Amino acid sequence: xxxxxxxxxxxxxxxxxxxxxxxxxxxxxxxxxxxxxxxxxxxxxxxxxxxxxxxxxxxxxxxxxxxxxxxxxxxxxxxxxxxxxxxxxxxxxxxxxxxxxxxxxxxxxxx
Amino acid sequence: xxxxxxxxxxxxxxxxxxxxxxxxxxxxxxxxxxxxxxxxxxxxxxxxxxxxxxxxxxxxxxxxxxxxxxxxxxxxxxxxxxxxxxxxxxxxxxxxxxxxxxxxxxxxxxxxxxxx
Numbered sequence: 001x002x003x004x005x006x007x008x009x010x011x012x013x014x015x016x017x018x019x020x021x022x023x024x025x026x027x028x029x030x031x032x033x034x035x036x037x038x039x040x041x042x043x044x045x046x047x048x049x050x051x052x053x054x055x056x057x058x059x060x061x062x063x064x065x066x067x068x069x070x071x072x073x074x075x076x077x078x079x080x081x082x083x084x085x086x087x088x089x090x091x092x093x094x095x096x097x098x099x100x101x102x103x104x105x106x107x108x109x110x111x
Numbered sequence: 112x113x114x115x116x117x118x119x120x121x122x123x124x125x126x127x128x129x130x131x132x133x134x135x136x137x138x139x140x141x142x143x144x145x146x147x148x149x150x151x152x153x154x155x156x157x158x159x160x161x162x163x164x165x166x167x168x169x170x171x172x173x174x175x176x177x178x179x180x181x182x183x184x185x186x187x188x189x190x191x192x193x194x195x196x197x198x199x200x201x202x203x204x205x206x207x208x209x210x211x212x213x214x215x216x217x218x219x220x221x222x223x224x225x226x227x
Contacts, residue, residue, distance in 0.1 A: 004153075031214060033214065033215060033216075035218075040220070040221075040223075041220050041221070042115070042202050042204070042218030042219050042220050042221050043154070043202075043216075043218050044218070045215055045216065045217065048215055086151070088153050088154075090153070090214070090216075091214070092214040098167070099144075099156065099159075099214045099216075100156075101153030101154050101155070102153050103152065103153055104151060104152055104153045106151060
């Protein structure tokens with residue numbers, strides 16, 4: 001069974017702080033996506049990482065794919081209340097068309 | 112470009128009643144997914160279509176759930192009869208890709224189902 005474990009599960013921080021969310025698996029993924037979901041809406045795609053060791057930046061968000069393509073991280077610099085939401089990693093396991101979502105990290109940024 | 116459209120947005124029914132959800136994917140997207148999402152958790156795949164073909168329905172509880180995508184465009188997911196434990200958000204997503212390398216998906220707003 002392929003699993004994507006995210007940590008932490010919950011995170012409440014003050015505006016301006018930095019944070020990192022982790023996404024780990026024992027399986028190798030051909031690609032990994034990060035999504036953000038706000039209440040009452042569907043997940044919105046933030047980024048795709050494909051190459052082991054790849055780093056992508058999206059304004060204050062930095063995404064990294066592990067060298068072995070089994071893990072990923074999302075780092076937010078100077079968090080803002082607008083970053084509040086449920087962050088989900090998801091991926092397609094190599095060699096299959098199976099696509100699974102991580103367990104989710106609920107982030108709350110306080111003003 | 113219009114996004115993924117789902118209806119209804121909310122549905123409240125009594126247990127043992129039937130319910131149906133409708134999804135219209137982004138134009139040109141061949142792959143369509145139905146997910147179930149419980150509060151605070153990640154979506155769980157129910158069924159994936161490639162055009163009209165259901166290529167992965169291994170997680171669909173077939174005793175009460177059914178789905179169709181007759182013309183390879185819009186899709187309907189049905190539950191009959193609904194149980195209390197079916198209360199959740201049902202998400203539809205579509206994707207333009209059909210390769211192992213990319214699985215980027217675009218989601219609709221979901222249908223929140225409450226079974227009383």
